Amino acid sequence: MELDHFDRQLLNLVQEDASLTADQLSDSVALSVSAIQRRLKRLRASGVIMRETAMVDPKRIGGSTFYVVALQVERERPxxxxxxxxxxxxxxxxxxxxxxxxEADFVLIVTAPDTETYDVLMTRMVSENANIRRFTTNVALGLVKRGSAIPVPVEVS
Incomplete structure (x- = not known):
């Protein structure tokens, strides 16, 4: 699917805040509300926009710890x-x-409310996946940045 300048602008905006209405988006993109609605529908139908989610503040739901896990497998059989x-x-x-x-085969970002929950999860992962050789864990001491947006160049050469 060919993305033009307007599609790229829209993708950057909705990645930042998917709750923006077409009316609000038209303030930033020089298109009519109906043109924005058609473009967003096309971007969703074609799979460019895979899904829209809400990002939750871990502190406001009782806290959560992030773990960065390096995972090695025994064999890379398909x-x-x-x-x-x-x-x-x-x-x-x-x-x-x-x-x-x-050195690692997979890097995971895992979240759990506490180390006990994390330990149970990792024990289950190893027991249910016999191909795991080993894993190492780094515990996040603080959250500096959390996001999922992929910068989309507006101008392409």
Whole structure:
């Protein structure tokens, strides 16, 4: 799908705040409300906009700790990696999972209300995925920045 200047502007704006109305978006993008609605509908239907979510403040829901986990697997056989990917995708405490190069095979961002919950989760992960060799954990001491927006260049060459 070809993205033009207006699509790119809209993508940056809705990534920052998906609750903006077409009327509010038209104040920033030089298009009519109906044109913005049509474009957003097309961006959603084509899968460019995969989903829209709300970002919750961990402190206001009783707190949550973030863990950065480096995970190594025994073998990179496709069926074993597929099983692990499915497990990671289905687990709500796993916020993000990256298949990476380097010493680790996966890097995970995991959230849990406390270390006991985290320990139970990781014990379950290892017991349900025999292909895991080892993992290391870094506990986030503070939240400096949290986001999911991908900067979209408005002008393309």
């Amino acid at each position: 069926e074993l990696l597929t099983q692990l990917r499915r497990w990671l995708t289905d687990e709500p405490h796993v916020q993000q999972a990256f298949y990476v190069t380097g």
